[in-house]
Amino acid sequence: MMLKLTDINTYYGNIHALKGxxxxxxxxxxxxxxxxxxAGKSTTLMTTSGIVPAKRGTVIFKGQDxxxxxxxxxxxxxxxxxxxxxxxxxxxxxxENLDMGAFLxxxxxxxxxxxxxxxxxxPILADRxxxxxxxxxxGEQQMLAISRALMSKPKVLLLDEPSLGLAPIIVRQIFDIIxxxxxxxxxxxxxxxxxxxxALKAAHRGYVMENGVITLTDTGENLLSNxxxxxxxxxx
Amino acid sequence: MFRSIEFxxxxxxxxxxxxxxxxIPGFFGIKEIIADPVYFMExxxxxxxxxxxxxxxxxxxxxxxxxxxxxxxAHGEIYMIxxxxxxIVASVLGLWGWNSAVIAILAFVFAIVYSCAYGFTVExxxxxxxxxxxxxxxxxxxxxxxxxxxxYVMLAQTPNFLPFESLIPDFEFWEPFAHIITAxxxxxxxxxxxxxxxxxxLIKFTKIGKxxxxxxxxxxxxxxxxxxxxxxxxxxxxxxxxxxxIGGVLIACHVGQINFFIGFLAGLKAFIAAVLGGIxxxxxxxxxSLVLGISExxxxxxxxxxxxxxxxxTILVIILIFxxxxxxxxxxxxxx
Numbered sequence: 001m002m003l004k005l006t007d008i009n010t011y012y013g014n015i016h017a018l019k020g021x022x023x024x025x026x027x028x029x030x031x032x033x034x035x036x037x038x039a040g041k042s043t044t045l046m047t048t049s050g051i052v053p054a055k056r057g058t059v060i061f062k063g064q065d066x067x068x069x070x071x072x073x074x075x076x077x078x079x080x081x082x083x084x085x086x087x088x089x090x091x092x093x094x095x096e097n098l099d100m101g102a103f104l105x106x107x108x109x110x111x112x113x114x115x116x117x118x119x120x121x122x123p124i125l126a127d128r129x130x131x132x133x134x135x136x137x138x139g140e141q142q143m144l145a146i147s148r149a150l151m152s153k154p155k156v157l158l159l160d161e162p163s164l165g166l167a168p169i170i171v172r173q174i175f176d177i178i179x180x181x182x183x184x185x186x187x188x189x190x191x192x193x194x195x196x197x198x199a200l201k202a203a204h205r206g207y208v209m210e211n212g213v214i215t216l217t218d219t220g221e222n223l224l225s226n227x228x229x230x231x232x233x234x235x236x
Numbered sequence: 237m238f239r240s241i242e243f244x245x246x247x248x249x250x251x252x253x254x255x256x257x258x259x260i261p262g263f264f265g266i267k268e269i270i271a272d273p274v275y276f277m278e279x280x281x282x283x284x285x286x287x288x289x290x291x292x293x294x295x296x297x298x299x300x301x302x303x304x305x306x307x308x309x310a311h312g313e314i315y316m317i318x319x320x321x322x323x324i325v326a327s328v329l330g331l332w333g334w335n336s337a338v339i340a341i342l343a344f345v346f347a348i349v350y351s352c353a354y355g356f357t358v359e360x361x362x363x364x365x366x367x368x369x370x371x372x373x374x375x376x377x378x379x380x381x382x383x384x385x386x387x388y389v390m391l392a393q394t395p396n397f398l399p400f401e402s403l404i405p406d407f408e409f410w411e412p413f414a415h416i417i418t419a420x421x422x423x424x425x426x427x428x429x430x431x432x433x434x435x436x437x438l439i440k441f442t443k444i445g446k447x448x449x450x451x452x453x454x455x456x457x458x459x460x461x462x463x464x465x466x467x468x469x470x471x472x473x474x475x476x477x478x479x480x481x482i483g484g485v486l487i488a489c490h491v492g493q494i495n496f497f498i499g500f501l502a503g504l505k506a507f508i509a510a511v512l513g514g515i516x517x518x519x520x521x522x523x524x525s526l527v528l529g530i531s532e533x534x535x536x537x538x539x540x541x542x543x544x545x546x547x548x549x550t551i552l553v554i555i556l557i558f559x560x561x562x563x564x565x566x567x568x569x570x571x572x
Binding site: 049051070071072075076080081083087089090091092096099100101103104148149152 | 450
């Protein structure tokens with residue numbers, strides 16, 4: 001098991017955001033977590049990344065308890081997050097943003113190869129390499145955010161709403177790349193999405209979340225044909 | 237429609253005020269400069285020296301503000317501790333009869349190391365526990381730290397002024413120019429320029445410099461790419477303390493005496509300079525410092541020297557009314 005969340009309870013002050021989440025991600029899988037606004041999807045990722053540690057419960061990564069490990073050490077262990085809203089460093093150039101993605105690495109030559117690799121994944125970034133991150137369009141920022149995360153050579157990639165606010169054609173392109181990363185590098189991918197249709201099609205398995213609890217879990221295909229899911233999230 | 241008239245009037249008012257503020261002194265200024273250019277040069281270079289010192293201190297304010305949005309009011313004290321350390325080291329080594337060049341170097345090194353240690357510790361004790369508290373708490377903590385350090389140095393050393401023998405020799409080759417700018421002033425300007433260049437390289441090109449900028453822009457994201465935010469904040473305090481220490485030792489050489497209180501006013505002036513340039517902006521701090529130093533020097537030279545401090549604080553009031561974001565400051569952009 002790559003990543004295992006057991007009975008996670010997370011609070012923001014007095015607000016009980018996650019009420020006993022259980023979730024598993026196997027090596028090489030694409031997992032989707034879908035649910036409405038405010039269900040606790042982003043919090044699940046923030047708890048995994050150590051930004052908002054769980055009050056109760058455990059996060060186990062490759063057999064190690066990382067529940068209370070600091071965020072930078074979690075990145076070092078191989079879990080990297082592309083947060084909601086992309087959070088590009090607006091006054092750093094595209095190239096500097098990528099350098100920051102490789103912050104924990106010392107192998108200079110390989111970093112260069114990896115930068116070239118992400119430029120082949122997203123050629124537009126190569127054209128914009130000396131431009132400040134804040135001047136990019138939403139789609140370009142999402143590409144940069146994913147590239148920046150790839151620079152840390154993650155074993156698990158956490159993606160928070162990669163489709164948010166983007167044109168459908170860009171969304172498709174980004175999901176194609178996500179699948180490609182998963183196939184080529186065997187990177188485990190954990191997607192949080194409101195766009196349930198897209199996320200479940202890409203995923204091997206999916207989880208459905210409501211008000212801080214997981215209500216349903218199955219393979220992506222089965223969830224797509226599940227009557228409740230159809231009604232609540234697919235609008236069919 | 238009423239609003240648009242109001243808007244135009246406001247602009248007109250600003251333009252008229254601007255022309256008056258620049259024009260009248262400008263007119264008399266040019267007359268004076270033509271009458272006695274050497275005196276003007278003296279004042280100008282004196283202002284440049286003063287501005288350099290402000291810049292060395294203001295950098296600490298602006299970098300710390302940029303990264304944790306805190307006005308570190310204890311920063312002036314770090315500068316004072318730098319000067320004090322240099323004084324103690326120089327006196328002791330002088331008693332032992334060491335070579336003056338070695339003394340100067342060691343005094344600088346010790347001043348920097350001590351100030352950095354103090355800057356680092358102040359952050360850990362007074363600000364880190366308040367990282368998630370309201371901003372006012374940290375500000376009050378900063379003022380408390382400032383008072384504590386002043387009184388601590390006063391008790392540990394002395395409340396009196398101590399003579400500070402210049403560590404910088406009067407270079408012989410400089411004799412012909414010494415009537416316009418002294419060797420010490422020249423050294424101050426050159427040292428400041430070198431420090432600025434090194435700092436610029438650090439911030440722009442090194443890994444830690446990029447991490448500092450990234451942390452200033454988005455702390456959560458910085459930790460999501462694996463940056464240890466606490467280390468970056470500590471580094472910022474240490475770098476700011478180092479430049480302040482350099483400023484402290486240089487000004488002590490220039491003025492020739494120090495006491496426990498010199499950090500207070502120098503710190504406030506540097507703070508004004510940082511606000512003038514746009515707090516949070518590194519080039520802004522340097523620019524603001526030079527503008528403040530030179531205008532202060534010209535003001536005291538041509539108008540009333542007793543009103544030197546009043547002048548600086550008047551500038552602060554004027555900026556806060558008309559351009560709170562400073563010369564190079566960005567308008568606060570709310571996060572998306």
